[in-house]
Each structure stands twice: as C-alpha cells, then as structure tokens.
Amino acid sequence: MIQHILKLIWTQRRRNLWIFAELLVVFALAWYIVDYQFVLIHNRMLPNGYDVADxxxxxxxxxxxxxxxxxxxxxxxxxxxxxxxxxxxxxxxxxxxxxxxxxxxxxxxxxxxxxxxxxxxxxxxxxxxxxxxxxxxxxxxxxxxxxxxxxxxxxxxxxxxxxxxxxxxxxxxxxxxxxxxxxxxxxxxxxxxxxxxxxxxxxxxxxxxxxxxxxxxxxxxxxxxxxxFSFEQFKKEVSGSIVSYKNVGRNLDFMLGVTNEIRLRTGLMIFFLLNVALGIIGTFWFRNAAKHGEIGLRMALGSSRSTIQKQYIAEAVLLLTLAAVPAVCVNFTLLEAGVIKTLGEQFSDSGYITANKWLRFIITNGLTYLLLAVIVALSAWIPANKASKVHPVEALRDNG
Incomplete structure (x- = not known):
C-alpha cells in the first residue's frame, strides 16, 4: 500500500509540492514551540528540593x-x-x-x-x-x-x-x-x-x-x-508584611517577565496550532474536492468508505513523513547555530534530559512529528469522510 501511495504522490507531484513545502515549514516552526514547552513542562515536574506549603x-x-x-x-x-x-x-x-x-x-x-x-x-x-x-x-x-x-x-x-x-x-x-x-x-x-x-x-x-x-x-x-495558625490575625497583631512563599514565587516570575513570556508563547502555540490545523484541513479539503470523480470511480469499483478514508489519511501522513526529513535537517542547522534559546535551560552537565542537547533534539522532533501526524490525519479524514459519503453516481456526474 505504501508503495502504491508513493507512486500516487509522485504522479501528482506538482499538486503535492505545495503541501510538501507547507508541511516542511510547519514542522520546523512547530518543533521550536514543542521544544520550548517540553523544557518548561519537564523542569516544572522536577522536585524543588523544598516544600513551601504552609x-x-x-x-x-x-x-x-x-x-x-x-x-x-x-x-x-x-x-x-x-x-x-x-x-x-x-x-x-x-x-x-x-x-x-x-x-x-x-x-x-x-x-x-x-x-x-x-x-x-x-x-x-x-x-x-x-x-x-x-x-x-x-x-x-x-x-x-x-x-x-x-x-x-x-x-x-x-x-x-x-x-x-x-x-x-x-x-x-x-x-x-x-x-x-x-x-x-x-x-x-x-x-x-x-x-x-x-x-x-x-x-x-x-x-x-x-x-x-x-x-x-x-x-x-x-x-x-x-x-x-491564623493568617489574618497574625497580620493584625504582628506584621502586615507577611506573604506565602507560593505567592513569592508567582510574584517573582511576574517581575522577571517569566509569567508574561510563558503566557505569550503558550498563546502563540495554541493560535499557531489552530491555524496549522485549519490550514491543513483547508488544503486537504480542496485537494480531496478535486478528487470527487476519483473517489466516485473507486467507490463504483467496490472500494468501501473506510478504505478510501484510510488511503487518504495514509497519503497525508506519508507526505508529512517525507517533509519531516528535510525539516529535521533545518532544525539541526538551527540547533547547531545556537539560535534556539529556551526558558529554563541549565548547565550542560546537569544530567537531565533537557540538558542533553541531542537526546532532547530527538525527543522533541519525535513529539513534533506525532503532534502533526494527528493534525494531518484529522485534516485528511474530515474532507475524505465527507467526500466518501457522496453517492458514486453524483461524484462521477460532478466530475464530468
């Protein structure tokens, strides 16, 4: 099946070139966001070494x-x-x-x-x-x-x-x-x-x-x-300059700009991924809409809806896989150039995953691929599912 899909991709290479380029750029940008969030979540999961509760x-x-x-x-x-x-x-x-x-x-x-x-x-x-x-x-x-x-x-x-x-x-x-x-x-x-x-x-x-x-x-x-212990009573009787250490941490993050940076990057990540999803859905929708006749012909020849949907999903994921190879090379170049600066990075000999440059690179690129594979599969399935529900005769008539 993979060999057959590769032949289809090559046959329609002019149409697929734009999708390939889009996925390449999206992969590189998504990796930067995934890397940032990976380091942040990893570090927050590490024990502080002290307990500030109470x-x-x-x-x-x-x-x-x-x-x-x-x-x-x-x-x-x-x-x-x-x-x-x-x-x-x-x-x-x-x-x-x-x-x-x-x-x-x-x-x-x-x-x-x-x-x-x-x-x-x-x-x-x-x-x-x-x-x-x-x-x-x-x-x-x-x-x-x-x-x-x-x-x-x-x-x-x-x-x-x-x-x-x-x-x-x-x-x-x-x-x-x-x-x-x-x-x-x-x-x-x-x-x-x-x-x-x-x-x-x-x-x-x-x-x-x-x-x-x-x-x-x-x-x-x-x-x-x-x-x-009565917090309010203490403020009245002893000192009003009392604050919990949890709030001290929050206030310091805000003062150092960490809170705003995390909010900004998280917001950008959500906005970016939503736009990526909508963009890819639109691309595959237009692509599959142009294949109404092909879909109708396949259904007329006995292909089931699930078979058609699986094929289009596999084709989309395979396109992503092909685009991921040069995208990883781009990410490698960015990493070697020292362009990537992430909040929470620490000295290189700390022993943690995030301090191991290459292990972190492999993990974050793998997570990026999995994330985009889900988005691409969903983006291909939505229009393919809609197109496969059209009666074969109507699909062939529209194409004719």
Whole structure:
C-alpha cells in the first residue's frame, strides 16, 4: 500500500509540492514551540528540593544598631506566635530563601591543588538548621530525617545531591573534604535534595554552611505554620508584611517577565496550532474536492468508505513523513547555530534530559512529528469522510 501511495504522490507531484513545502515549514516552526514547552513542562515536574506549603515570608525594615532590640523582640513575637512551628532568619539579599532573585556563586572542588575538576554552585550561609526544618529539606543519606549541619564543627557543609555526585563520582561524600574557592577547607556532614531557584528552572548546585557572623541589613523571616495558625490575625497583631512563599514565587516570575513570556508563547502555540490545523484541513479539503470523480470511480469499483478514508489519511501522513526529513535537517542547522534559546535551560552537565542537547533534539522532533501526524490525519479524514459519503453516481456526474 505504501508503495502504491508513493507512486500516487509522485504522479501528482506538482499538486503535492505545495503541501510538501507547507508541511516542511510547519514542522520546523512547530518543533521550536514543542521544544520550548517540553523544557518548561519537564523542569516544572522536577522536585524543588523544598516544600513551601504552609510557609510564609515576613519582611522587616532595615536593621540598624538603633533598632536591634526592637527587632529582637519582633522576631521573638513571630517565632513564639501560636501556630508557628519553626522560624528561620536571614538577610533578604543572601540568596538563601526559595525564589530569591539573588545568586551568590562559589567554586568548589575536592582538593586545593587545582588538579581536580572545579564546579560552581550557590553558597547558602545559614545560622541554624531551622532552614531545613522550615522548608522540609530532607537528607539523601537518611531520607527519613531532615538535612543537618554539624554545629560543633564550624567547617561543616551540606551539599546538594547533584553537586555531591559531580564531585565524588558516585562515592560517598560523608566526612570527606571539599575546598571552596580553592582555599577554604570544609568537611561534608550531610547531603540533601537538589535545590531549585525557580519553579521553571532545573535544580542547581548548592552548598549550605554556617556563617554566624553574617551581617543582616534587610531581615527576612521564614516560618512554617500549623493548621491552627491564623493568617489574618497574625497580620493584625504582628506584621502586615507577611506573604506565602507560593505567592513569592508567582510574584517573582511576574517581575522577571517569566509569567508574561510563558503566557505569550503558550498563546502563540495554541493560535499557531489552530491555524496549522485549519490550514491543513483547508488544503486537504480542496485537494480531496478535486478528487470527487476519483473517489466516485473507486467507490463504483467496490472500494468501501473506510478504505478510501484510510488511503487518504495514509497519503497525508506519508507526505508529512517525507517533509519531516528535510525539516529535521533545518532544525539541526538551527540547533547547531545556537539560535534556539529556551526558558529554563541549565548547565550542560546537569544530567537531565533537557540538558542533553541531542537526546532532547530527538525527543522533541519525535513529539513534533506525532503532534502533526494527528493534525494531518484529522485534516485528511474530515474532507475524505465527507467526500466518501457522496453517492458514486453524483461524484462521477460532478466530475464530468
């Protein structure tokens, strides 16, 4: 059957050339949209590494020597308020909290001689283990427990799992030394889940360590609350500058333009696919309308409606398959040229599917083909189904 359809396509090559060109262009454009959505959906499905349910951020005005005592009293009121299970204090610009727009980078390696590979990650200075308690950051070494820094050792660090695996190549990092910026020596006391900075991003490398002498100029307090916590009452009695971390993430996405970009591209994708579907339906409708006589003749010779419909669907999908070959070559050229920039792309050694350029390329082109195959099959079936319902005598008369 395929050989027969190929002969028909070649026989009608002038008519099919425009459809071929249309499908080629559509495939290349659709791939760009599919690739963008694939990365976005993939990254959102990855765990954040922390739990922001029932957590809130409380901001405080600038902390100075004059209001230190007032702030201490304020912090005590927050952490002792009914329904507050745990509280954690840091500076707003430290980059420690989830959805922070601050990133404090650091290099880290397993020796100070420069002979080992150096990785880069985010340094998160925490003054207590309350961070792990507030955001329910679990240990990978002991999944039933939360992450822990050894407070008896000021040179202890907690690594995220992706960084630990990169540094120690699968070996246990517990008790081993690491060097920050090639000089400062620390001992690994725990490994926790990989951490995201944003919901749409991949987890990045992070290092948690104590820095008790950190100067806090813009206090930010994170709290985890119990079911008996009254949000409205807290706003009245303690502070009106309280907001859930889920809203913090949404607000930051909006501020950085991520929300508008996602809405715009999603809207364009829906609009584009609808127009593609309508365009292809129109093309095949006109094409099949020109074949009324042929359809009538085939039905007069004994072909069933389903046989005719299957043939036209197969012909349309085969045309798409032929157009997909050069379209993939076009996509390959675009990828190699570095034209494709997608929200949420991460460093190339993250280990995720989206960071593997060629695996991602194969998957997204495959998804594009499947998506367009459905649209093309439906586009060919609608006019073919209508045409096959016409009585053979009427079809032959119209053609004559």
């Amino acid at each position: 957590t809130y951020r409380i901001s405080y005005k600038s902390l100075t020597d004059k209001n230190k005592e007032a702030f201490r009293q304020f912090y005590d009121r927050v952490r002792l308020y009914p329904g507050v299970e745990s509280a954690f204090l840091t500076d707003r610009f430290s980059g420690v909290m989830p959805y922070s727009d601050t990133y404090n980078g650091i290099s880290i390696s397993v020796d100070s001689t420069g002979n080992s590979q150096t990785y880069y990650g985010q340094m998160k200075a925490i003054g207590s283990n309350n961070y792990f308690e507030v955001f329910k950051v679990h240990s990978v070494v002991n999944p039933s427990a939360l992450g822990r820094l050894d407070r008896s050792n000021s040179r202890s660090v907690v690594l995220t799992q992706n960084l630990a695996e990169a540094l120690f190549k699968g070996a246990s990092p517990m008790g081993k030394r690491v060097f920050m910026n090639g000089k400062s020596e620390y001992v690994v006391t725990d490994v926790v889940q990989p951490q995201k900075q944003y919901d749409h991003a991949q987890p990045h490398h992070s290092v948690f360590y104590y820095e008790n002498d950190t100067t806090i100029a813009k206090p930010e307090i994170a709290i985890r609350v119990a079911p008996n």
